[in-house]
Amino acid sequence: MVSNHRIVVRVTKSQLERIRNNTEATGHSTISAYLRSLALEHDNPLQAKVHEIYQVFVNKAET
Numbered sequence: 001m002v003s004n005h006r007i008v009v010r011v012t013k014s015q016l017e018r019i020r021n022n023t024e025a026t027g028h029s030t031i032s033a034y035l036r037s038l039a040l041e042h043d044n045p046l047q048a049k050v051h052e053i054y055q056v057f058v059n060k061a062e063t
Contacts (some may be wrong), residue, residue, distance in 0.1 A: 003032075007057075 011019065020033055028034035039050045 007054075 019034070021032040023031050026034060026037070028037060038046065
């Protein structure tokens with residue numbers, strides 16, 4: 001699957017380290033794969049929240 005869209009998120013140094021550790025601990029090969037897994041493969045409330053955040057970004061980009 002070709003991934004041709006990007007989401008940019010700011011995190012602190014400690015948050016990035018936690019994400020890196022979790023990426024490795026869960027067996028994902030990249031941070032992107034780990035975050036996609038969190039966003040798309042878990043329960044519906046998380047999916048709904050990600051979609052809500054995405055819509056905020058889309059609406060801001062359109063203005």
